[in-house]
Amino acid sequence: AQRVTQPEKLLSVFKGAPVELKCNYSYSGSPELFWYVQYSRQRLQLLLRHISRESIKGFTADLNKGETSFHLKKPFAQEEDSAMYYCALSPSRGATNKLIFGTGTLLAVQP
Amino acid sequence: KAGVTQTPRYLIKTRGQQVTLSCSPISGHRSVSWYQQTPGQGLQFLFEYFSETQRNKGNFPGRFSGRQFSNSRSEMNVSTLELGDSALYLCASSGRMRTAPDTQYFGPGTRLTVL
Numbered sequence: 361a362q363r364v365t366q367p368e369k370l371l372s373v374f375k376g377a378p379v380e381l382k383c384n385y386s387y388s389g390s391p392e393l394f395w396y397v398q399y400s401r402q403r404l405q406l407l408l409r410h411i412s413r414e415s416i417k418g419f420t421a422d423l424n425k426g427e428t429s430f431h432l433k434k435p436f437a438q439e440e441d442s443a444m445y446y447c448a449l450s451p452s453r454g455a456t457n458k459l460i461f462g463t464g465t466l467l468a469v470q471p
Numbered sequence: 472k473a474g475v476t477q478t479p480r481y482l483i484k485t486r487g488q489q490v491t492l493s494c495s496p497i498s499g500h501r502s503v504s505w506y507q508q509t510p511g512q513g514l515q516f517l518f519e520y521f522s523e524t525q526r527n528k529g530n531f532p533g534r535f536s537g538r539q540f541s542n543s544r545s546e547m548n549v550s551t552l553e554l555g556d557s558a559l560y561l562c563a564s565s566g567r568m569r570t571a572p573d574t575q576y577f578g579p580g581t582r583l584t585v586l
Contacts, residue, residue, distance in 0.1 A: 458527045
């Protein structure tokens with residue numbers, strides 16, 4: 361079965377602390393992995409995708425196929441990082457933009 | 472350029488009624504996907520349309536249907552509404568090309584309340 365698991369509903373850290381949002385997936389092939397973010401009163405938007413290997417707003421995510429994980433990391437959290445973060449998987453087989461989302465992790469960065 | 476727009480933004484219906492939601496994608500985008508977001512189930516994929524053809528479908532009952540027009544605008548319809556259909560319905564557009572997956576751009580959503 362295709363599934364994305366985000367074990368933490370809420371992650372609270374202090375400003376300047378490192379952040380790691382966990383994401384594990386279950387998929388029999390080689391999926392495309394994404395992190396989407398939703399800031400307060402804003403739309404859901406792409407933060408990064410594994411295929412581009414970019415660092416966006418200081419966030420990085422490495423796809424670990426052995427552990428089937430795609431954890432999101434940032435060395436020093438900022439208050440403006442407070443948001444809802446969703447890990448998502450798109451099946452690589454077939455032409456589709458279908459996304460399977462995890463349940464999301466609310467990141468709260470305390471001053 | 473203008474983002475994805477959804478109308479209406481809020482909707483209140485009663486059980487048994489039907490509802491139609493509309494989505495206008497970003498200009499030039501040919502793929503439109505729909506998602507249902509609820510506190511209990513999170514974000515769930517409903518279906519995707521590309522160039523007026525349904526390309527993929529999620530695990531929802533046949534009461535949920537959609538279509539896409541030649542200008543890429545899309546509508547989804549829910550018939551015989553149930554209380555459990557109360558949710559935020561998100562539309563996302565992507566892809567000028569047929570290849571996927573591509574970055575999806577989400578609309579603000581339509582909040583449907585079924586009484």
